[in-house]
Amino acid sequence: MRSSLPKNRGTLFQDLETRLNAHLNTNAPLAALLEEREQLASTAVGQGMAIPHPQTSGMLGLSDSVVAIGLPETPVEFEATDGQLVIAVFVLLSADATHHLQLLAQLTRLLRNLELTGFLHTQPTPDALLNAFRKKLDSAAL
Numbered sequence: 001m002r003s004s005l006p007k008n009r010g011t012l013f014q015d016l017e018t019r020l021n022a023h024l025n026t027n028a029p030l031a032a033l034l035e036e037r038e039q040l041a042s043t044a045v046g047q048g049m050a051i052p053h054p055q056t057s058g059m060l061g062l063s064d065s066v067v068a069i070g071l072p073e074t075p076v077e078f079e080a081t082d083g084q085l086v087i088a089v090f091v092l093l094s095a096d097a098t099h100h101l102q103l104l105a106q107l108t109r110l111l112r113n114l115e116l117t118g119f120l121h122t123q124p125t126p127d128a129l130l131n132a133f134r135k136k137l138d139s140a141a142l
């Protein structure tokens with residue numbers, strides 16, 4: 001999801017809520033859940049990446065977990081420990097707690113790959129981004 005709206009984290013979360021609710025056919029208060037999680041500690045993981053991951057197990061009625069990628073047109077402040085503004089947001093909404101931890105660990109490992117995070121900084125198209133992630137996941141599975 002590329003968004004021209006976000007100038008700050010709150011606006012980004014509102015935009016993601018609108019898009020995700022439309023996609024998931026729900027009316028969940030996702031922006032509030034994302035901001036609530038952010039208040040616990042920044043979900044920025046470095047290199048301009050963030051993984052907001054509110055505990056949603058059972059709350060949204062999801063049968064499968066969802067990872068949505070938000071690519072704001074302008075970098076957003078997430079109070080990252082490396083001081084970098086965030087250029088890619090990976091929203092993790094989990095169907096259950098076990099899957100939540102597994103997905104979070106896998107996504108964190110992927111985002112430690114400097115080749116992949118460097119690619120994200122080029123503002124790839126959604127198809128190119130999906131292909132890059134598939135390649136990394138396939139090579140990690142070997």
